[in-house]
Amino acid sequence: MADLNDIAVFVKVAQLGSFSRASHALGMPVSTVSRKVSALEAELGVTLLQRTTRKLALTSQGQDYFHECSEPLNLLFDAERVLTQTQRKPEGTLKISVPVVLGQDPFLEFISDFLKLYPRIKIDLFITNLFLDLIAENVDVGIRFGELKDSTLIAKKLGSQVRYVVASPEYLKDRKPPTKPADLGLHQCVLLNGKNNEAEWELLNGRKRAEIRVAGPISSRDFQSVSTFVYRGHGIGLLPSTYCNDKIEKGELVRLLPDWASRQLEVHAVYPTRNFLPSRLHVFLEALRAWKSPLWTLP
Amino acid sequence: MADLNDIAVFVKVAQLGSFSRASHALGMPVSTVSRKVSALEAELGVTLLQRTTRKLALTSQGQDYFHECSEPLNLLFDAERVLTQTQRKPEGTLKISVPVVLGQDPFLEFISDFLKLYPRIKIDLFITNLFLDLIAENVDVGIRFGELKDSTLIAKKLGSQVRYVVASPEYLKDRKPPTKPADLGLHQCVLLNGKNNEAEWELLNGRKRAEIRVAGPISSRDFQSVSTFVYRGHGIGLLPSTYCNDKIEKGELVRLLPDWASRQLEVHAVYPTRNFLPSRLHVFLEALRAWKSPLWTLP
């Protein structure tokens, strides 16, 4: 196939009816314009332009070819303009994947505020605990708790989360509080993502580690629900510190086994490697970094 | 603007989902494909392809850009295919300009035969004695009698024409035949393109030249008509030898002043300079060269 840049040059010459004017318009020397048009004619085996040093006319084939090529070239130019404009402006669709625990008012409010700040951005939100291959699923960014698996993604740390063993005074009123982790097995617990309303809790105390099988009457998939049931005395919970600290201070919750806590989880925003970050992703990451989430503490 | 060839390469990679397959399809080394796609991304400031050495996926912007560019590139490819196909096959429209004297059955029959031979060719015929600028008027080919003026045209000699002074025996029956050119002024003459039924005839006899003002009752614009009136005894005519020789041999016409004749006119096919002759023009010129025209003798 002919050199596409030569075609664009030819079209510009045909439009302006002059090699000189075309060279000005294209920002290239007249000698280059001349050579490229001649090269195109040679490649096609067709005379497109009838020319002397002072006169220029399209041959009938040149006219046909010019008409056939003008529109596609305009479309290509438009495609580039739209692409680069979108890239530079915070606009377009962001596909975001977050775990179910984030699918709550605090995060939804954050998203709402973000969209009010950037009205040209659209959000396509996946709230799932399933592992998503961000590249294959064409997801722009995900939020991940805990260890990261996919090393081809870029990770930006958002914060960290530690969880405490807590219960309401009401729950504890008629009960003997646990004095060691194993005692939890004797208690009703409110679970996050329990299986058959059972779960394994891993607790650390310095170098000491305990794994306890716990059970309870209620299991839910997000900390909002879980914490509400804990607050209302339905059992002991293992809640992020951000859900507890205020209430513990106010006496509305009691921290149990205070020397023990969950393993500290790192929270990251992850996204596929890109040489050029779209503006919309860039501003989203910045907003995310600044957000005081109830689910993690800032670094 | 981005390098259009880079765009075409990107589109092929996106289509085939592989640099290697794209390099085979495009007949270029994989290193070139890689570099061109990277160059395009750099120029646009956008990551179009998400890639590891084993995985390739379009970013959402890459997908959009791919969809925007596929159709225009196909259109450009089609335009080239149509152009080069038309160039190689005898098809398309031929614009032909001929003087009025050719606008007769013999030439029209020639054109008819030509079109039957090449049914895909179309003829746009100008029968005019006006001088046409072939380039400006986008005329493919013209037939010219006499000296050529436009040096930027290519001329192919078709033949030559000389005209004789003749009259029918019927006309001469009761008249004294002319014995020198000046005597023609005393006779009725049948004119070609006369003004007010008068014309100037230039006759040569070796180095001798005579210019005679002649007049007559009939003037017409083509040799078919003129010769018919001469045959029927309406006066003396200055007819192309090709119209006379047979009839002179048969005694149906009498050549007068046999030492004198018109200046010899060269007949050419002329067409604008072209580095690449369309097939349709090429075959037309060959047919014209081979045609035994009543208006000129072959070289």
Place this chain on the structure above:
DNA sequence: AATTACATTTCCATTTATGGAAAAATCGCA
């Protein structure tokens, strides 16, 4: 877990394209 196969990226010698200047040609004006 290690190795192999295969794909993409990078490097460098060679080839090709470019841009500026000069040559050539044409048209308009005096």
Place this chain on the structure above:
DNA sequence: TGCGATTTTTCCATAAATGGAAATGTAATT
């Protein structure tokens, strides 16, 4: 008719692109 202005074409030193080989990295297989 001749000259000057302007445009296109050609030439050549320089810059950039290319293609092949090697390097790098990833995924599949053993």
